[in-house]
Amino acid sequence: GSRVVGARLLDTDTGSETTLSADVFINATGVWTEEIHKLAGVTGPFTVRASKGVHIVVPRDCLDADAALCFVTEKSVLFVIPWGEYWIIGTTDTDWDKNLAYPAATRADIDYILAHVNEKVRHPITVADIVGVYSGLRPLVSGTSESTTNLSRNHAVARVAPGLVSVAGGKYTTYRVIGRDAVAAAVQDIRGRMVPESVTDATPLLGAERYQAVANHTPALAHQYGLTTAQVEHLLGRYGSLVREVLALGVSDPALLAPIPGAPRYLLVEAVYAVTHEGALHVADIIERRLRIAMEYGHRGVECAAPIAQVVAPYLGWSAAEVAAEVDGYAATVAALLSAEQEATDAGANEMVARVSDPRSRIDVSQDR
Template sequence: MGRQARTASWSGIGRLGVVDREDAWQRLGKESFDLVVIGGGVVGAGTALDAATRGLRVALVEARDLASGTSSRSSKLVHGGLRYLEQLEFSLVREALAERELMLTKLAPHLVKPVSFLYPLTHRVWERPYTAAGLFLYDTMGGARSVPGQKHLTRAGALRMVPALRRDSLVGGIRYYDAQVDDSRYTMMLARTAARYGAVVRTSTQVVDFLHEADRVSGVRVRDVEDGREVEVLAGAVVNCTGVWTDELQQLSGSRGRFRVRASKGVHVVVPRDRIVSESGMILRTESSVLFVIPWGNHWILGTTDSDWRLDLAHPAATKQDIDYILGEINAVLATPLTHDDIEGVYAGLRPLLAGESEETSKLSREHAVARVAPGLVAIAGGKYTTYRVMAADAVNAAAIDLPTRVQPSITDKVQLLGADGYHALVNQADRLAAQYGLHPYRLRHLLDRYGALVHELLALAENEPEWLRPLEHAPDYLRVEVAYAVSHEGALHLEDVLARRTRIAIECPHRGVDCARQVAEIMAGILGWSGKTTEREVETYVARVAAERDSQSQPDDEAADASRRVAPDVRPHLDALDVGTQR
């Protein structure tokens, strides 16, 4: 086979485009799998990658979109969990720091970046040595392996780093480093990498029942929520990676669960970068937890809250009380307070915490648990985004008991995500590449930090559509070709998938994506073959979603906010309206 033929045969590997969906559907019905993974969040995608790279036949099904739940609504941090040191969870911190190091340096340097934080000191004498001791432990456990260690600052030095702070709000400060990530893009790249190694990955595919053979689970029945078709998928074992839906899927399977999951709501607010003059992020102590001020491109992410949520798991809603709490905590230290008018975006996510004795969700452990709840069925829950890879390995190890062949050890600590290989060289060549494609070098670097070495694949789509290299109207941080690529390679099926997850327009623009919705929908329509009626419905559904979210954010409590959010219709027409059977 010649070089050109070999290249052609490898092109599109790991692609999750609309042209691949029918093939994936046929494979679900015709093939027998070693493992079926339910849930397209970071743990589900990580489990699919772990299993596929061990040589197993794997299918991953997700009822909505990749990262459509918790895994797109985090604090966007990859961190060791500094505050867990106070809870004496040393093993969790050490494990998380090791994973952070892998993600930063090897697995996904194009997606995971170092980020600095200032910890303002507010008490003289005792607080600096106390905090320094904790940060010293953090650094020596792996926190300063590839990022700078702690740096102590006087009050003047801290104010030079963060001029936005009130002078009387601190007596000094300590700077330390962690890392950040675009959580939804990382999850999507995980899923694409799993597909690259042979996994069948299919979104808009809801588990509606479990198959049984004697006393064991032997597979699942799934529904295509776009057209209503159903098919049975046979498997040696099924892994429930559905996060806050773990208990609901457990109920659907007919098996008794080994643990319970509590949903803890975390709300974040996004404001423009110029509203807080600072060279660094911040971590502020609150009465119950901590508040992060996280740099995010031309924005700041402020959060988070931590409260029980017992309402709609698919669409957790932020209340006015949540937003007021965040603004109140940050305004207590800012020289120029923030107002509601400064807010560009708001999002709420649910942490899947293992239920414990404490009534305070902020004190529930972030450890994860894995259980073989029935022959052929494994459930995993708890944990945190940073340790997804460890969770995935544990899940596959637990499922291996039900497989007839010997399962190889996990190797995902050696498997780079798509886009990582060659990334550093491309960064060094950014100016030349920018000239080659007629882009500003800043724009090219921005693309490299979203696509890595796949940037050539992205820009190749614009060869016959030079107009696609222009920015979107009303969302100039993104090029039109990124919308096309989201559909052709990244599995986006609906307008919401692009505006809320493949890009972050839904939280980064004051209009929340409404002003550019029609332009984005028209680009998608040309690739997905939408009719004018379908295009109009996508725009109307998205506008209704944003309106419902805005209304929920003006409500005084969870019940009222939930009622407001539920008004918006679901864009996937055949999705079960019940929480049972839905996945994050």
């Protein structure tokens, strides 16, 4: 009838299908929100517009500064943020109606950032200084009724049909409030059970619990695992108090405690942990989405792809042919994205990313929205 009672799911790696049944579903799919509405045959009280934001990453010695900068341009707000051994500089704010999976950065995006930041610094930053470029899509919300006309970057939650709650908008920095509001709306459709009040505001992040106590043992951890204190501090910054869980994988295989070739700030054990504990299934998952190698090294992770693929192959059951396919596919992806960064327009960049070799065989990266 009019109630959402299930969802048919396609595994984009294997092609297998399954069906989930539930009292209520939460549609928290960002820029894909309206695609889910179409599948459900409903119209929500808000629409979602994709806005592309591009950032560049440069080494710390590019700027003679100690603190972040923030200023407004004619199109966006630009931040220059100290981040470890780098500066993150961005962002742009432009409409994007192309492929939602790969919102490619263009040369125009990069030139825009450089032009504005160079007005504020003594020594200009050049394209040659850039070690990483990354982009994403903000799900900006606009209302279809008077009560939601000014939502913009705020989040919106709505029960769009019995059994289906949609949430969109907001930012990473407000995700706990977004989650609380979405669940509060969803529990109204749960039948026969009481749901306790949200405790998200009092729940520590993964790795936050007992962090200081673990950090106090940095020298001891370094000695125990044969690492430098700098390596342990890097791991603490990434995993917090879960660092012992990460390092434990290296007890039976000490070779995993060696640096990743091509990305010596990371250890091979981190790539394995991405598979065993963080759900990574492909080389791109590890380099781009679990570790930050694609953002921190000029080769964008290409030099790391082979050693990473080889070390995780036993955990994922890959054959030699599958290892080679993962490595070649990642190199092709980086080549396509680098080509997109030389294009002047979004249309041109989108053509380049259509060449991306996505390891998930049932993901179509060639189509516009």
